[in-house]
Amino acid sequence: MTALTVRLPDEKHRRLKALAKSRGTPLNRLIDEVTTLMLAEYDMETRFRLRAERGMGNTDVGLSLLDKAAG
Numbered sequence: 593m594t595a596l597t598v599r600l601p602d603e604k605h606r607r608l609k610a611l612a613k614s615r616g617t618p619l620n621r622l623i624d625e626v627t628t629l630m631l632a633e634y635d636m637e638t639r640f641r642l643r644a645e646r647g648m649g650n651t652d653v654g655l656s657l658l659d660k661a662a663g
Contacts, residue, residue, distance in 0.1 A: 600608070612622040647654060 612619040
C-alpha cells in the first residue's frame with residue numbers, strides 16, 4: 593500500500609472529515625471510495641471512446657441492427 597500526501601484547504605479538509613463521520617467511515621476509507629468511483633468513471637469513458645472509435649463509419653450497420661432488434 594502506498595501513502596499519499598495531499599494538500600487541501602483547511603475548510604475542505606474539515607468538510608471531508610465531517611462527511612466521513614456522517615457516513616461512519618474513516619477519512620482514508622472515504623478518499624479510497626471516492627478515488628475508486630473516479631477510476632471506474634474513467635474506465636467507463638475509456639471503454640466508451642474505444643467502442644465509439646471502433647464503430648465509426650458503421651452507422652448503417654448499427655441502424656439496421658437497431659431496426660432488426662425493434663422487430
